[in-house]
Amino acid sequence: MAEIRLTNTLTRTKEVFTPIDPKNVRMYVCGPTVYDRAHLGNARPVVVFDVLYRLLRHVHGAEHVTYVRNFTDVDDKINARAARDGRDIRAITDETIGWYHEDMDALGTLRPDVEPRATEHIGQMIAMIEGLVAAGHAYEAEGHVLFAVESYAGYGRLSGRSVEDMIAGARVEVAPYKRNPMDFVLWKPSTEDLPGWESPWGRGRPGWHIECSAMAKELLGESFDIHGGGNDLMFPHHENEIAQSCCAAPGAGFARVWLHNEMLQVEGKKMSKSLGNFFTVRDLLDRGVPGEVIRFVFLGTHYRKPMDWTERKAGEAEAVLRKWRGMVSGVEAGAVPEAVLAAVADDLNTAGAVAEMHRLAAEGDVAGLKAAGAFLGLLTEEIGAWAEGPAVDLSGLEAELAAAREAAMASKDFSRVDEMKAALVAAGVEVRMSKAGVELIPGPGFDPAKLEGVSE
Ligand SMILES: Nc1ncnc2c1ncn2[C@@H]1O[C@H](COP(=O)(O)OP(=O)(O)OP(=O)(O)O)[C@@H](O)[C@H]1O
Numbered sequence: 527m528a529e530i531r532l533t534n535t536l537t538r539t540k541e542v543f544t545p546i547d548p549k550n551v552r553m554y555v556c557g558p559t560v561y562d563r564a565h566l567g568n569a570r571p572v573v574v575f576d577v578l579y580r581l582l583r584h585v586h587g588a589e590h591v592t593y594v595r596n597f598t599d600v601d602d603k604i605n606a607r608a609a610r611d612g613r614d615i616r617a618i619t620d621e622t623i624g625w626y627h628e629d630m631d632a633l634g635t636l637r638p639d640v641e642p643r644a645t646e647h648i649g650q651m652i653a654m655i656e657g658l659v660a661a662g663h664a665y666e667a668e669g670h671v672l673f674a675v676e677s678y679a680g681y682g683r684l685s686g687r688s689v690e691d692m693i694a695g696a697r698v699e700v701a702p703y704k705r706n707p708m709d710f711v712l713w714k715p716s717t718e719d720l721p722g723w724e725s726p727w728g729r730g731r732p733g734w735h736i737e738c739s740a741m742a743k744e745l746l747g748e749s750f751d752i753h754g755g756g757n758d759l760m761f762p763h764h765e766n767e768i769a770q771s772c773c774a775a776p777g778a779g780f781a782r783v784w785l786h787n788e789m790l791q792v793e794g795k796k797m798s799k800s801l802g803n804f805f806t807v808r809d810l811l812d813r814g815v816p817g818e819v820i821r822f823v824f825l826g827t828h829y830r831k832p833m834d835w836t837e838r839k840a841g842e843a844e845a846v847l848r849k850w851r852g853m854v855s856g857v858e859a860g861a862v863p864e865a866v867l868a869a870v871a872d873d874l875n876t877a878g879a880v881a882e883m884h885r886l887a888a889e890g891d892v893a894g895l896k897a898a899g900a901f902l903g904l905l906t907e908e909i910g911a912w913a914e915g916p917a918v919d920l921s922g923l924e925a926e927l928a929a930a931r932e933a934a935m936a937s938k939d940f941s942r943v944d945e946m947k948a949a950l951v952a953a954g955v956e957v958r959m960s961k962a963g964v965e966l967i968p969g970p971g972f973d974p975a976k977l978e979g980v981s982e
């Protein structure tokens with residue numbers, strides 16, 4: 527059995543992974559708040575934990591792994607969106623979940639075994655909060671219930687910070703009813719126009735952090751193997767999940783291994799909705815970038831390193847995948863090559879696994895290449911439709927336009943250049959001309975049929 531090693535944020539070391547119960551390996555990953563299309567950054571943890579899920583299933587058997595990823599479908603951002611658009615909350619969350627499935631399926635990610643909606647677990651949240659109040663870890667104030675961080679000595683252990691540092695560094699909401707500025711909301715009152723549920727503290731709704739603690743307990747138990755998410759969630763979200771769950775079930779330990787993926791960045795900054803520097807997965811798919819290409823680009827960078835999305839990486843990925851698809855077509859997959867498995871088992875070294883795939887391709891081991899692909903969710907039929915048609919080769923047109931431009935510089939007659947440019951733009955092609963040469967890039971509305979007649 528392959529030995530899996532994972533970097534545990536709790537211990538900051540790469541550890542050999544030993545499941546609590548090898549017959550039921552359990553993983554929880556924080557899912558999206560559903561009010562809008564997922565941006566490309568949101569897709570990164572989905573692909574990262576999909577690779578881990580596939581690895582666990584390969585090593586322990588598919589029926590011995592339980593993967594839970596929630597939908598946060600009660601949240602103030604959702605309420606704000608509903609108010610802005612004059613729409614029903616449930617219509618927004620249902621629609622967004624449908625989009626999420628479509629977009630993540632396109633990236634070749636497997637659906638988790640359970641995808642709980644927070645609104646279906648309100649009873650468990652209330653029960654957990656009642657237990658925390660009874661044990662002195664939480665208190666009621668002005669219709670709110672707050673978690674008292676001072677009641678939990680381990681607070682800050684995951685992110686490695688003291689409570690004082692956290693107060694200084696975080697944008698903590700200061701509220702008159704808080705005993706300590708770091709205390710966070712477990713339950714808050716709802717006005718009539720907001721979603722709410724009856725509770726011992728009146729009609730209200732849960733805070734975000736308690737949702738994950740309650741759903742993880744319900745579906746995976748008080749202790750389980752792996753908890754994952756982006757490293758932007760480490761503090762305060764995961765710190766708060768740990769505090770709640772460890773105080774609700776002292777001694778159980780909650781999640782053993784914490785795994786955090788680094789951020790997808792845009793010019794050195796996290797891609798995020800709040801910064802507005804984002805594009806959605808759907809934007810890319812609609813522009814004709816295949817989901818498999820997005821997946822392959824993601825696998826090229828280790829999950830603990832920040833990464834950028836670039837058109838260049840996408841172009842290279844597309845060329846490699848097209849070539850490999852040609853090689854493995856009609857081939858029966860062999861066993862997953864040892865070196866590929868070893869790379870992924872070594873803290874999800876997907877870049878190493880891809881390097882092995884290049885070696886297999888160079889050696890002509892097509893059965894191994896196909897098996898490696900299937901293991902990593904690549905070269906499969908499900909996400910392969912894009913590669914069926916012939917690749918659109920614009921290099922002939924690029925050369926022709928470059929020659930026409932050169933001739934025009936000498937003759938000062940640019941009519942042919944302008945004519946070609948206009949026809950290309952009409953076909954949905956972006957024309958880039960610089961000293962270095964001419965580059966033609968198919969854009970969102972690209973229609974190859976309209977290229978006929980552009981060439982002389
Ligand atoms: N740029 C990014 N790179 C990688 N993962 C990200 C990025 N942005 C968000 N995530 C992850 O996406 C998942 C969904 O998070 P969430 O729904 O809170 O995103 P969000 O509200 O769209 O985030 P933001 O407002 O920061 O864009 C989380 O696991 C989070 O860590």
Ligand SMILES: [Zn+2]
Binds near residue numbers: 555556557738763767
């Ligand atoms: Zn969570």
